[in-house]
Amino acid sequence: MGLAKRIIPCLDVDAGRVVKGVKFLDIRDAGDPVSVARGYNEAGADEITFLDITASSDNRETMYNVVEQVASEVFIPLTVGGGIRAVSDVRTLLNAGADKVSINTAAVHNPELVREASDKVGSQCIVVAIDSKCVSEPGETPRWEIFTHGGRKPTGIDTVEWAIKMAELGAGELLLTSMDRDGTKIGFDLGVTKAVSDAVEIPVIASGGVGELQHLVDGVVKGGADAVLAASIFHFGEFAIGEAKAFMQAQGIEVRI
Amino acid sequence: MQRIVVIDYGMGNLRSVSKAIESVADGDEVVVTSDADIIASADRIVCPGQGAAADCMAALGDAGVVESIQQLMGSRPFMGICMGLQVLLTHSEENEGIDCLNLLPGQVRRFDNPLFDKTKFDETKPDEHAQRLKVPHMGWSKVDQARSHPLWSGIDDGARFYFAHSYYCAPDSDEAVVGRCNYGKEFAVAVAQTKLFACQFHPEKSARDGLQLLRNFISWDGSV
Structure with missing residues (x-):
């Protein structure tokens, strides 16, 4: 059919530095965003996602600078x-060089933002990030709900239902994190x-929980995902992108080899 | 030194396009502008663009660059990328139908909904659906080089390029088609005429092969 399933390393960025929290709490430093992005490009990543987890809005500019620098030398899609x-x-990030912008909590508080943004810049630039948790008991028909605040707030x-609504409002892609x-x-x-x-x-991009390469395969084959996102297994060198693709x-x- | 102009009509990620060209245009001047005089002074013109067809057509008009494109087309190498390809055709189905520039006769159509991977469709088991394909067509697809072209130089036939689109081009004639892709159906992804090359995929986002295409463009004499 010709379209490759994508492997997307995700970099959490705090005040201009790449970090990855385990369950969003325990944070280890994994390097400078530009050099990490460059390395992933060379390693064959199909796309790179930056999540700005900076708490203070004073540091917005830092993220724009990071995006500008990365987009100036890494020529693969950047979310x-x-x-x-x-x-x-959305516009500021696209102008800085992002290809897609991922909207998360703001979509929950104001779903119309997804429509406005996709009308303005096109669906292909709008990713809606969905943070989901299983809320059914074992043995029940599985049910999942959206959580905000790093998974703390139901x-x-x-x-x-939310995913369907976001697609209707104009999302071009969903980043689904368990x-x-x-x-x-x-x-x-x-x-x-x-x-x-x-x-x-x-x-749909599957995210959350990758520990082995078989998990990536399962996400595509059993989960039906179009792309798989992972952070720590790549950041800490447990597996290389090329190894995952092979x-x-x-x-x-x-895959794109 | 030559001057490469990236037309800025307010639609899309021009930074990536200009930076990608700069990275391969050793010492050339890369200018992002909507100024008709500067566009007219260009040795080469790149017209990128993303978003909805109606917005792109309106933005081209508002920026006053439609005439520049019409006048200069054919006089120097011109590259259209993504919407910069689609607006060259006659008409697009997007936004309930919008007339485009008609520089390349043909239609812009939406992918079927639902879209199926017909290469995996088994006629004997019609109930077992062929694999459903997602729209937008987003990601890295193989591009078949339907015809040899100077811009394919150094790029393998079947190399993957990055796509992000829900509408595709259906030129009236196959004559100009130099690249094809199969996603639910076979469709044109690269067209070329004298001094024109336009592609649906994003060379500025297609890693090494994308940069090679841009490198080929900036040394292209415009012949097919």
């Missing part, structure tokens, strides 16, 4: 998320990945 509240934030919104898997290294929540991927026409290819998945 930037974190702290997007208005269409003007919203009561059903994940699959908050109860994030940092656990036990694999994606394949149930929610499959449920969301089947429910929408737009591409592993996926050996299991019949089309």
